[in-house]
Amino acid sequence: MDNFNRTFVELQSKASLWWPKELTTLEASTSIIPNLIETQDKFISILNLTNSSPEQIFSIIESANFPANLFLKHLVVLSDVGGEKLQRYNSNFDSLFPENEDGSRIFQYYWRNEMHEYIFQGLPIKRLDNSKLKIDGKGLLEESQLDDLKRDVIMLLLFGSNAEDEGISANLNNCMIGNLLGKKDDLEEFIKQRYIHVSRITGGAEANSLGQIAQKYVMDFLKNHLTDDYNIVSNGHITGVTHNEGRTETTFDIVVSKGDKSVAIEISFQVTTNSTIERKAGQAQARHELVTSSGNFIAYIIDGAGNFQRKSAITTICEYSQCTVAFTEEELTVLIGFITEHLL
Structure with missing residues (x-):
């Protein structure tokens, strides 16, 4: 049996930390603001010379x-x-x-x-x-x-x-x-203030978009490596797993089901540190109890240099995860093994 339960150190040793080459092109499509800020001085000089x-x-x-x-x-x-x-x-x-x-x-x-x-x-x-x-x-x-x-x-x-x-x-x-x-001072003030404003607006959207890219990649990987008798749903639910005193179905990034059993999968890939991993860590114990008490399973895919700056958060997730893997093809294959072993 593979070692599905990982410690922080074990997980970090498997991690890619940076976006895999398969996602580099997709990431570039969501990361234009940093490129604009990097080239804004030359852009301003062109406007000023006109x-x-x-x-x-x-x-x-x-x-x-x-x-x-x-x-x-x-x-x-x-x-x-x-x-x-x-x-x-x-x-x-x-x-x-x-x-x-x-x-x-x-x-x-x-x-x-x-x-x-x-x-x-x-x-x-x-x-x-x-x-x-x-x-x-x-x-x-x-x-x-x-x-x-x-x-x-x-x-x-x-x-x-x-x-x-x-x-x-x-x-x-x-x-x-x-x-x-031709008005250098006015150009610099307007453009730099505008990019500060735009960066604040797009920062969350960019992180969200990158998260969606990672989620889609995992969805495609699972569909390509599991047989048709597995049901794979993005932003899915597990019957009987609820919160808010049963009023709200709990949503997981991906849910894989076969028969009457399911594996809930949560994903976080952050190259720069942000609060997403802290939120997932804060939910980890409750989600583990909800999922396992219903006879189902929960797994996490955690990677990115930013996430591994949050050792306490990842340690908590590892503690309350039945399978924790990094974001590489080899690691996702381990997840496939966990799914096929537990969803018979």
């Missing part, structure tokens, strides 16, 4: 060898214009920017009290979204250069609020960073 004309910014982006998709992602985040809004603008392009007799579409806007015109070259298209602009997680893994579509969107995000047409200006009222071009 001083003679609005469209000068394109030559500066190219001469700075700054990826156009990363530059565009900065603007999208700072302007709070996501994929849905971009697609809405694209869908309404005919009413916002109707074609002239020669087929051109012109964006008229003010910059430094003077009227400027920009002729669209790429918009509208059939569907505009983050992947088309290479600003989704997968797209940002590769550097992308300026093209007509990116130029069009950059101009809208920089100067949309300055449109001569009041309807366009109202629709793009957050798109005002162009007013700060």
